[in-house]
Every structure is written in C-alpha cells, then in structure tokens.
Amino acid sequence: xxxxxxxxxxxxxxxxxxxxxxxxxxxxxxxxxxxxxxxxxxxxxxxxxxxxxxxxxxxxxxxxxxxxxxxxxxxxxxxxxxxxxxxxxxxxxxxxxxxxxxxxxxxxxxxxxxxxxxxxxxxxxxxxxxxxxxxxxxxxxxxxxxxxxxxxxxxxxxxxxxxxxxxxxxxxxxxxxxxxxxxxxxxxxxxxxxxxxxxxxxxxxxxxxxxxxxxxxxxxxxxxxxxxxxxxxxxxxxxxxxxxxxxxxxxxxxxxxxxxxxxxxxxxxxxxxxxxxxxxxxxxxxxxxxxxxxxxxxxxxxxxxxxxxxxxxxxxxxxxxxxxxxxxxxxxxxxxxxxxxxxxxxxxxxxxxxxxxxxxxxxxxxxxxxxxxxxxxxxxxxxxxxxxxxxxxxxxxxxxxxxxxxxxxxxxxxxxxxxxxxxxxxxxx
Amino acid sequence: xxxxxxxxxxxxxxxxxxxxxxxxxxxxxxxxxxxxxxxxxxxxxxxxxxxxxxxxxxxxxxxxxxxxxxxxxxxxxxxxxxxxxxxxxxxxxxxxxxxxxxxxxxxxxxxxxxxxxxxxxxxxxxxxxxxxxxxxxxxxxxxxxxxxxxxxxxxxxxxxxxxxxxxxxxxxxxxxxxxxxxxxxxxxxxxxxxxxxxxxxxxxxxxxxxxxxxxxxxxxxxxxxxxxxxxxxxxxxxxxxxxxxxxxxxxxxxxxxxxxxxxxxxxxxxxxxxxxxxxxxxxxxxxxxxxxxxxxxxxxxxxxxxxxxxxxxxxxxxxxxxxxxxxxxxxxxxxxxxxxxxxxxxxxxxxxxxxxxxxxxxxxxxxxxxxxxxxxxxxxxxxxxxxxxxxxxxxxxxxxxxxxxxxxxxxxxxxxxxxxxxxxxxxxx
Numbered sequence: 001x002x003x004x005x006x007x008x009x010x011x012x013x014x015x016x017x018x019x020x021x022x023x024x025x026x027x028x029x030x031x032x033x034x035x036x037x038x039x040x041x042x043x044x045x046x047x048x049x050x051x052x053x054x055x056x057x058x059x060x061x062x063x064x065x066x067x068x069x070x071x072x073x074x075x076x077x078x079x080x081x082x083x084x085x086x087x088x089x090x091x092x093x094x095x096x097x098x099x100x101x102x103x104x105x106x107x108x109x110x111x112x113x114x115x116x117x118x119x120x121x122x123x124x125x126x127x128x129x130x131x132x133x134x135x136x137x138x139x140x141x142x143x144x145x146x147x148x149x150x151x152x153x154x155x156x157x158x159x160x161x162x163x164x165x166x167x168x169x170x171x172x173x174x175x176x177x178x179x180x181x182x183x184x185x186x187x188x189x190x191x192x193x194x195x196x197x198x199x200x201x202x203x204x205x206x207x208x209x210x211x212x213x214x215x216x217x218x219x220x221x222x223x224x225x226x227x228x229x230x231x232x233x234x235x236x237x238x239x240x241x242x243x244x245x246x247x248x249x250x251x252x253x254x255x256x257x258x259x260x261x262x263x264x265x266x267x268x269x270x271x272x273x274x275x276x277x278x279x280x281x282x283x284x285x286x287x288x289x290x291x292x293x294x295x296x297x298x299x300x301x302x303x304x305x306x307x308x309x310x311x312x313x314x315x316x317x318x319x320x321x322x323x324x325x326x327x328x329x330x331x332x333x334x335x336x337x338x339x340x341x342x343x344x345x346x347x348x349x350x351x352x353x354x355x356x357x358x359x360x361x362x363x364x365x366x367x368x369x370x371x372x373x374x375x376x377x378x379x380x381x382x383x384x385x386x387x388x389x390x391x392x393x394x395x396x397x398x399x400x401x402x403x404x405x406x407x408x409x410x411x412x413x414x415x416x417x418x419x420x421x422x423x424x425x426x427x428x429x
Numbered sequence: 430x431x432x433x434x435x436x437x438x439x440x441x442x443x444x445x446x447x448x449x450x451x452x453x454x455x456x457x458x459x460x461x462x463x464x465x466x467x468x469x470x471x472x473x474x475x476x477x478x479x480x481x482x483x484x485x486x487x488x489x490x491x492x493x494x495x496x497x498x499x500x501x502x503x504x505x506x507x508x509x510x511x512x513x514x515x516x517x518x519x520x521x522x523x524x525x526x527x528x529x530x531x532x533x534x535x536x537x538x539x540x541x542x543x544x545x546x547x548x549x550x551x552x553x554x555x556x557x558x559x560x561x562x563x564x565x566x567x568x569x570x571x572x573x574x575x576x577x578x579x580x581x582x583x584x585x586x587x588x589x590x591x592x593x594x595x596x597x598x599x600x601x602x603x604x605x606x607x608x609x610x611x612x613x614x615x616x617x618x619x620x621x622x623x624x625x626x627x628x629x630x631x632x633x634x635x636x637x638x639x640x641x642x643x644x645x646x647x648x649x650x651x652x653x654x655x656x657x658x659x660x661x662x663x664x665x666x667x668x669x670x671x672x673x674x675x676x677x678x679x680x681x682x683x684x685x686x687x688x689x690x691x692x693x694x695x696x697x698x699x700x701x702x703x704x705x706x707x708x709x710x711x712x713x714x715x716x717x718x719x720x721x722x723x724x725x726x727x728x729x730x731x732x733x734x735x736x737x738x739x740x741x742x743x744x745x746x747x748x749x750x751x752x753x754x755x756x757x758x759x760x761x762x763x764x765x766x767x768x769x770x771x772x773x774x775x776x777x778x779x780x781x782x783x784x785x786x787x788x789x790x791x792x793x794x795x796x797x798x799x800x801x802x803x804x805x806x807x808x809x810x811x812x813x814x815x816x817x818x819x820x821x822x823x824x825x826x827x828x829x830x831x832x833x834x835x836x837x838x839x840x841x842x843x844x845x846x847x848x849x850x851x852x853x854x855x856x857x858x
Contacts, residue, residue, distance in 0.1 A: 136721040291734040292565045299724030
C-alpha cells in the first residue's frame with residue numbers, strides 16, 4: 001500500500017509550478033484516490049538561482065533534461081516546457097527508458113502524436129495529453145471513456161478561444177475584425193503574430209487530436225480543409241443575424257460510412273443552438289454518440305490553472321494504470337485505417353455572399369449558374385452596395401462538397417461577379 | 430491477468446437489458462480497460478418464461494433477489510429495478526455481504542444516500558450512481574474527479590428534462606402550460622401524475638445528490654426551497670423575453686463561507702447565457718471551480734441507452750477499484766458538517782409580477798413598500814390587464830433572501846395588490 005511513484009517535471013513555467021502546487025496541496029486526497037503516494041523528485045528549469053519561494057523545497061532543480069529522463073527512479077515524466085523538437089526528443093527518450101509521459105503540448109501531439117503513441121505502445125508506457133485540447137474541459141478522457149461502450153458519430157465545436165473572443169466582440173459590440181483582434185492582443189488572448197489562431201491552424205491541430213481519439217484515424221493537418229476568420233466582415237455577421245444565425249469558427253469531424261470528414265472554418269450556427277451562446281475565450285465541444293446521443297462540454301479553452309488541473313488528472317490516471325497493470329493502452333489504442341470521405345459524400349447547406357453589378361439580367365445569370373450545378377436556394381437577401389453594385393447573399397439547400405466546389409470555381413470565372421465568402425450553415429435543432 | 434469479476438443485475442427492464450447488451454458487445458474493450466474479464470452471472474427478472482432472445486444465453490435468471498445478493502461468487506451488483514424500499518433492502522444486503530454496488534436509482538440515493546454511503550464505507554465497498562443524475566452526462570464523475578485538485582464553488586443548471594420540455598414548448602411555440610404538459614405526456618416525457626417533475630421535487634432530489642458530492646454536505650429534500658412551474662403563465666415568458674431573458678427551472682447549490690445554499694425554482698436566465706439555449710428534454714449543468722472556472726456539461730437527461738451507458742461506466746470504475754485495492758472510497762468520501770447559509774447571506778436579483786388596481790397613488794404605495802425594505806429597481810414594466818387592473822413587473826437590484834421574504838409577506842398584507850410570481854434572476858455574463 002505504501003508504494004511511491006516519482007515524478008519528473010520538464011518546465012517550471014506557470015503550468016509547471018501549477019502542477020507542482022496541486023500535487024503538494026492535495027497530496028492526501030491524491031494518495032487516497034490512487035492508492036500510492038506521488039512525489040515530485042526533479043524539475044527542469046532555465047534558471048537554477050531564481051527565487052521560487054517554498055514551493056520547490058525538497059525538490060531537485062536541474063538545467064539538464066537528461067538528468068530527469070535518465071533517472072531510473074523516476075516513473076512519470078510531465079512535459080510542460082512547450083516547443084516541438086526539444087520536447088519530442090525528451091519524450092522519446094523517456095518512453096524508450098520505460099517512463100510514462102503526460103504532456104500538455106498540443107502542437108507536438110498534432111504533428112507527431114502518431115509516432116509518439118506508437119513508441120509509447122511499443123514500450124508499454126502510458127502517454128496522456130488531456131490538457132492539449134480545450135485546457136479545462138476533460139474532453140479527451142470523455143471521448144475515450146464513452147468509446148468503451150458507445151460509437152462516436154461526430155465531434156464538433158469551438159476549439160479555439162482566440163477566434164471565439166474576436167467573433168464575440170464583432171458580434172456583440174459591432175467591432176471590426178481589426179479592432180477585435182487588437183483588443184484580444186491587448187488582453188493576452190491573441191499573440192502578436194496571430195496567424196496560427198486566426199487562420200484556423202490551431203483549431204485544425206486540435207481536430208487532428210480529436211479525430212485520432214474519436215475515430216482512431218490519423219488525419220494530417222494539411223488534409224483538413226481549413227478556413228480562418230481574416231476575411232470575415234462585420235456585414236456578414238449582421239446578415240447572418242438577420243437570417244437567425246451567429247458566425248462561429250467550428251472544427252468538425254464526422255464519420256461517414258467508415259470514412260471521416262474533417263474541416264475547420266467559420267460556420268453559421270442557428271441562434272438557439274447551444275454553440276451560438278458560447279462567448280469570449282470559452283471552448284465548447286459536442287460529442288454525438290450512437291447510444292448516448294448529443295452531449296456537449298463547455299469551459300475555458302486555456303489558462304494556467306485549468307491546464308495544470310488537466311495535467312494532474314492525467315497523472316492520476318497514469319498512476320492508477322501503473323498499479324492496475326494496464327499501462328501502455330496509450331489513452332486510446334483504438335485504430336482504424338484512415339480514410340477520408342469523398343466530396344460527394346459530405347452534405348451541407350452553404351451561406352454564399354457575392355458582389356455583383358446591379359443591372360438587369362444579372363440575377364438571372366446567377367440563378368442559371370446555380371441551377372447548372374443543381375443547387376437550390378433556401379433564403380436570398382440582396383442589398384445595394386454602391387450606385388451600381390449589389391451584394392447578394394444566398395443560403396443554399398443541402399448540397400454536397402463537390403457541387404459546392406464546382407459552383408465556387410464557376411463563380412470565379414464570371415467577370416461581373418465576385419465571390420466574397422462561402423461558409424457552411426449548421427442545421428437547426 | 431485472467432482475473433474474472435462476476436456481476437449480478439437486479440432488474441431486466443430496458444436499462445437492465447441495455448447494460449447486459451453493452452457488457453456483451455464490448456467485452457474485449459472492457460477487458461482491456463480494466464485488466465479483468467467482466468461476466469454477468471445472474472439477473473433478477475419478474476417473469477422467467479418471457480422470451481428474451483439470445484441476449485440472456487448463458488445467464489441464470491431468477492425471481493429471487495436473495496439468490497443474487499447472497500451468491501458468494503458475485504462481486505458486483507447492478508441495481509436497475511427502481512422502487513425505493515425493495516431496492517434499498519437488497520442494496521443493504523449486498524453491501525453487508527461485501528459486494529460492490531452500482532445503482533441508477535435517483536430517488537433512493539436522494540432519500541437514503543447518506544445511510545447507504547456510510548454502510549458501503551463501513552463494509553469497504555464501492556457504491557456508484559452516475560446514472561441517477563442527468564442520465565447521459567458524466568456529471569457526478571466529473572465533480573468527484575475535479576475535487577481531486579480543485580474546490581467547487583457552485584453547481585447549478587437544468588436537471589429535470591420534463592419541465593425543460595414544457596418550458597421549451599411554452600417559450601418557442603407560445604403554448605400554455607396545460608397544452609405543453611399534455612404534449613409532454615403524449616410523448617412519454619411526463620407521467621400521468623406529473624407532480625414530482627412539475628413541482629420541482631425531482632430536481633430537488635438531484636440537488637441533494639449533487640450537493641453531497643460537490644460540497645460533502647447532506648442536505649435533506651425538505652431543506653431545499655423548491656418552486657415548480659405550475660403557476661407560470663405564458664405572459665411571464667413573454668415579459669421575460671422583452672427584458673432579455675428565458676425562464677428555466679434551475680437547481681442551484683452555492684457555497685457561501687463554508688455553508689451551502691440550495692434551491693430549485695424558475696429563474697430568468699439571460700438570453701445569451703448557455704443555459705438559455707438548452708432545449709426540450711435536455712439537461713445542462715454548470716460546475717464552477719476555483720481553479721478551472723466555469724465548465725458546463727450538456728446532454729440527454731434520461732433515456733435507456735444513455736442510462737445503461739452510465740451504469741457500465743460505473744461498473745468499469747468499480748472493477749478498476751477492486752484491482753487497485755482502492756474500493757470503499759464510495760465515489761466521494763469527502764465530508765463536511767452540513768451548514769445552510771442564512772437568508773441574509775444569499776443575494777440575488779428578483780423578478781416580481783404584481784397585479785394591482787390601476788388607480789392614482791397605487792404605484793407610489795408600491796415604491797414606498799419596496800423602499801421600506803431597502804429594495805431598488807433595475808427595470809419596471811407596467812401593462813393594463815383589464816379596465817381597472819394593471820400588471821406591474823419589477824426586476825430588483827441585488828437583495829438578500831431575507832429582504833425578499835419580508836417584501837413578499839408585506840405584499841400579501843396589502844389588499845389591493847396581488848403577488849403573482851417572484852422568481853430569481855440570473856446575472857448576465
């Protein structure tokens with residue numbers, strides 16, 4: 001009963017010190033839950049001499065990661081140092097040395113997760129990464145647990161807090177994209193180079209991780225059709241509002257006949273759908289299972305304490321697995337051949353905004369073009385832009401992605417029409 | 430590694446057969462997750478001869494629960510028979526015999542949970558009951574897990590699907606309470622005697638369970654101020670809408686200075702709050718933690734498959750605990766002395782609807798009455814009811830419960846004024 005597990009932490013930033021604090025403060029509760037005592041032995045730091053108060057008492061600090069990953073007494077490595085290449089190297093060394101690993105590193109797990117999961121399995125080690133997606137929400141654990149007795153059909157939602165913050169400001173306060181981005185940067189929700197967030201790259205990386213767990217398929221980031229929010233205009237938000245929708249950046253992974261369709265982009269969400277009311281930097285993810293139906297998990301997408309909390313949850317699970325002798329099932333060892341759905345198999349309604357000359361016959365030309373691809377209309381709004389230009393907004397019937405792509409390229413060929421945006425429309429409840 | 434755990438199921442209704450089906454169909458996955466094989470040995474039925482297809486092959490059926498709870502080979506009892514007294518008797522026998530128990534019985538756990546939890550602890554047995562609150566949502570597990578490293582401050586939300594269905598119909602389709610109730614009954618969402626649901630009793634029972642887990646306090650059902658939706662008028666829903674709110678039946682447990690305040694009642698929820706968009710029979714529960722912040726869990730509140738799924742999750746946890754040697758921590762053994770917050774410590778805004786004579790001086794009398802208890806107004810709407818009567822609706826500033834109660838009794842003393850409803854107002858985001 002008095003077994004002890006020793007932990008090494010790579011990184012003593014805000015998340016690392018949060019993890020250390022939780023492990024210290026909640027020691028008796030954690031011992032009771034796992035049946036073992038959890039002790040932090042060593043922490044990798046950048047500066048040995050920095051004053052850290054009493055939190056580091058009794059713990060060895062080191063500048064050399066190898067002293068941690070090669071320490072035969074250490075059972076579990078917690079990687080919260082960030083970066084991709086360095087972190088990958090240390091995690092590989094740790095797994096090869098038979099140590100279990102908990103990481104919060106989303107970029108690493110999106111880009112190299114597949115290799116690392118295989119390496120963990122090969123070495124019969126655990127590799128957990130709950131904090132890498134939607135920081136404070138136990139979404140990966142929930143997906144893996146529900147897979148035990150259910151089949152997941154869809155995973156979709158708001159997985160990037162920065163863009164949701166910007167969209168909230170544009171929607172609720174009528175701000176422009178640039179104003180909202182600036183505010184996000186001032187508040188620390190967006191980085192000075194916001195590319196990864198606003199172009200949907202961060203969301204796509206999270207969808208790689210979610211798709212791997214929910215469907216056992218390894219989709220690469222560049223296989224995910226990804227649109228960001230840079231081109232989004234205040235006007236689109238206003239028109240969407242008139243039509244009964246909010247615009248949200250949604251990552252979506254859907255199973256279609258043993259294949260999967262994954263994409264990221266701005267989507268029109270019906271105003272009474274729970275995702276429409278997710279404000280500011282929060283995340284919210286729907287998981288739809290054959291048995292359980294629609295469930296949603298909502299909470300802070302990031303933040304030091306929520307992230308540290310998720311890391312500690314993973315440490316608890318790893319400790320239990322060690323004692324159960326069930327290590328090495330690497331979160332989910334559920335694997336299927338990766339097959340992407342064909343464009344003709346993926347159906348959606350679309351919101352299309354077109355700028356065109358406001359002259360007789362233009363509208364007829366437009367409807368002819370749509371009917372050529374067998375695309376019907378649900379809703380149409382036309383409004384004047386200037387003396388001779390008009391903006392036409394169309395919500396289509398359900399069409400497949402192939403039709404949508406053909407229509408988009410045909411529109412680009414027409415000189416007098418300018419396609420502004422083409423977004424998916426989520427079906428109402 | 431080839432250890433086997435044997436299971437006895439009390440009840441072969443829709444949930445019982447769902448549990449059996451999941452255990453059979455997912456056997457390899459479940460073995461892999463728990464490190465043991467899970468085998469159903471006996472099931473309690475009402476009718477031995479009923480044709481059940483191949484699902485019961487290789488399983489002993491019995492009419493006598495004692496054959497199950499006294500079987501020394503059975504490790505885990507799953508109680509899905511419903512009823513309170515019978516179920517309690519069998520669960521007690523099982524725990525005394527050293528068997529671990531999983532139950533979906535909300536009424537039993539609300540009324541006798543405290544005794545049963547103590548009995549389980551005394552016998553070093555597990556007692557799990559995830560399916561008793563919000564069927565398909567892993568809310569109890571989430572609360573217990575987050576307690577490992579966080580402190581919960583509030584738990585609140587929509588915990589009764591029947592009333593949320595009725596309120597959705599009244600709000601979205603303009604139906605009266607009676608029409609909406611009838612529809613709920615026809616669709617099987619409400620029972621022929623709907624008292625437990627519409628008077629908030631079912632929600633209060635769930636709050637007993639949630640309060641016990643989140644705060645370690647044993648509040649009794651009759652200590653929970655409980656209001657139902659019978660008195661709610663279509664007009665209140667319309668006025669709330671004009672003020673920017675939806676009316677929802679909300680159960681709420683809040684920690685205030687080491688005490689707890691628990692109540693159930695219709696509340697005005699700001700229209701852009703995630704709870705406002707929870708439609709029909711769905712449930713949604715907010716958990717607010719000191720570290721993790723606001724998280725929400727949304728999904729079907731009931732249903733056979735979601736419930737069976739939750740029961741199986743509990744069986745998995747119990748099996749793991751047996752192997753870990755961590756049985757008997759009874760879901761959460763977190764205990765505090767039960768202390769209820771005083772009325773003067775609980776602050777809220779209120780929505781108050783009053784019917785009064787439409788004559789000079791009445792409004793002055795009303796404002797005097799409010800100022801007497803130091804209650805300020807946020808919003809006021811007055812509308813004529815008939816030639817000489819008016820309806821006045823007031824949203825107050827934040828006041829404490831003592832002020833609210835004094836004001837309500839003072840209003841009842843005034844002959845010319847009739848208090849129609851007094852609901853809490855949830856603060857905006």
